[in-house]
Amino acid sequence: xxxxxxxxxxxxxxxxxxxxxLIGEIRAATNDGxxxxxxxxxxxxxxxxxxxxxxxxxKIGLGAQNMHWKDSGAYTGEISAGMLKDLGVKxxxxxxxxxxxxxxxxxxxxxxxxxxxxxxxxxxxVCVGETLEERETGKMEEVIIRQVSxxxxxxxxDFSKIVIAYEPVWAIGTxxxxxxxxxxxxxxxxxATLAKMNPEQADLVRIQYGGSMKPENAADLMAKPDIDGGxxxxxxxxxxxxxxxxxxxx
Ligand code: 13P
Numbered sequence: 001x002x003x004x005x006x007x008x009x010x011x012x013x014x015x016x017x018x019x020x021x022l023i024g025e026i027r028a029a030t031n032d033g034x035x036x037x038x039x040x041x042x043x044x045x046x047x048x049x050x051x052x053x054x055x056x057x058x059k060i061g062l063g064a065q066n067m068h069w070k071d072s073g074a075y076t077g078e079i080s081a082g083m084l085k086d087l088g089v090k091x092x093x094x095x096x097x098x099x100x101x102x103x104x105x106x107x108x109x110x111x112x113x114x115x116x117x118x119x120x121x122x123x124x125x126v127c128v129g130e131t132l133e134e135r136e137t138g139k140m141e142e143v144i145i146r147q148v149s150x151x152x153x154x155x156x157x158d159f160s161k162i163v164i165a166y167e168p169v170w171a172i173g174t175x176x177x178x179x180x181x182x183x184x185x186x187x188x189x190x191x192a193t194l195a196k197m198n199p200e201q202a203d204l205v206r207i208q209y210g211g212s213m214k215p216e217n218a219a220d221l222m223a224k225p226d227i228d229g230g231x232x233x234x235x236x237x238x239x240x241x242x243x244x245x246x247x248x249x250x
Contacts, residue, residue: 004222004249005163005206005229007040007063007125008236009093016050019043022239023054029243033060037229037249040091041236042125045079052088063091063125066099069112081120091123093231095151097169107150114151118158125163125208125231126151128190132170144186148193159201163208164190165231171211173233180220180227183209187226215244222249 014022023041033039042063043051055062068078084092094117095110110126117124128147130140148164155162166186168178178186187207195202209221210231221227229249235241 002206002228003038005038005040005208006246006249007042008232008242009042009065010044010236011233012044013237014044014047016047019047020050020054023051025239026242027058027060029239030246032058035246035250037246039246042091042093048087048089061090062088063093064089065093067092067113067117069116081116081122085120085122091125092117093125093127096127097129097167097172107147110151111153114155118155118161123161123163125165127165127167129167129169141189144189145193148190156198159194159198160204163206165208165210166190167210167231175212177212177217180224183221184224184226191226213245215241218245218248
């Protein structure tokens, strides 16, 4: 049985003091993350220190939204896995579609980052998902299989430590959610692709859904056999909404 995992992706929102306040509210609203669901908040780099302090003694996990694959060196503006670990970060989102779209992230760089995150002992949340155009031109399956195969290549032995987020790009921040049937179809495809790579560990991988997930649709989505949680954008910035989604995963 896979433990469900619900993570907030705060994106480029919240100053450190706001982050601490929101974490206080989330702690109160989720029984401090002690609720049968793994709860994670992925905050901006600049809020990590404040968030770590605000999470002291909590079961809620702290995550970042990106990292570089090198340990150190002349990479101006970049942050390494070791730097994140040192601040108490346990999870890291990799390959979010916004990074692929606006910051030239590729399957190759996601794969390098994944290997570095695993080597550092971080739990990676690897995002995959098709655009509207890809879905409408019948390329969804091809895109998902390519992303899963290339992003996770060479990491077969560590599948049980990896979380995948299926985020259809057309559902992110648009209010359009994939139906639970549409999402389950892709989650099953992701698991079948993982099973071809490592049959022993494919069933251990948690696959989150992300894209306009909210309290109203979360229970229906997470009731599906291959939907093991959610990666939440907008609704994660409001403690009560985030807590209601967490509760829907119980
Ligand atoms: P929304 O929940 O705002 O659609 O964002 C989803 C997302 O991108 C989470 O990573």
